[in-house]
Amino acid sequence: MSIPIRIGILTVSDRASAGIYDDISGKAIIETLNEYLISTWDPVYRLVPDEPRQIERALEQLVDAEECCLVITTGGTGPAARDVTPEATEVVCDRMMPGFGELMRAESLKYVPTAILSRQTAGLRGSSLIINLPGKPRAIRQCLDAVFPAVPYCIDLMEGPYLECNESVIKVFRPA
């Protein structure tokens, strides 16, 4: 029997979690993954304020209890005092994957000179991959288009579920 594909979406935003604005960025992650993935998958959604313990707890639950092979966060990666998503990610991860942040910042620079203000990173907790995206709705697609080609193979290497993607939308790479 194939492993079910569960993907966590964690929005970190004081205002979206207080209902001051709609969480457009979390929805954009789900829409983007729906476009990328041919495989059937279940989104597991969480919305928390920029509070370190709440971010850590949500990440732990998404990986350990909800068994998500991939968790994508949005928000809280900048230099403002309450931006602590990368730190919370490091706390819950066993090993970091610095290439993701490097590539997303480099690609984002093609769109905005403020791309370097994001401290976004990625890491591994058990056999799950956690990736940080900035909070701005338009950053979601810009960043995911850059790094997603390497995500299915990363999950293969951790013996997670096989992510089949729509080649006309995103060209994933699995070395022979």
Ligand SMILES: Nc1ncnc2c1ncn2[C@@H]1O[C@H](COP(=O)(O)OP(=O)(O)OP(=O)(O)O)[C@@H](O)[C@H]1O
């Ligand atoms: N989840 C979201 N949905 C819609 N718009 C968002 C979201 N997160 C951020 N934004 C928009 O992007 C801007 C910058 O995002 P950033 O994450 O820096 O927000 P912020 O100033 O930390 O505030 P907050 O934590 O309350 O979202 C916000 O002012 C808002 O307009």
Ligand SMILES: Nc1nc2c(c(=O)[nH]1)N[C@H]1C(S)=C(S)[C@@H](COP(=O)(O)O)O[C@H]1N2
């Ligand atoms: N692709 C992309 N990356 C981006 C941006 C963007 O609009 N598009 N905004 C930048 C800005 S203005 C900030 S402050 C940082 C951090 O955003 P965050 O605190 O919402 O995570 O992400 C940066 N990275």
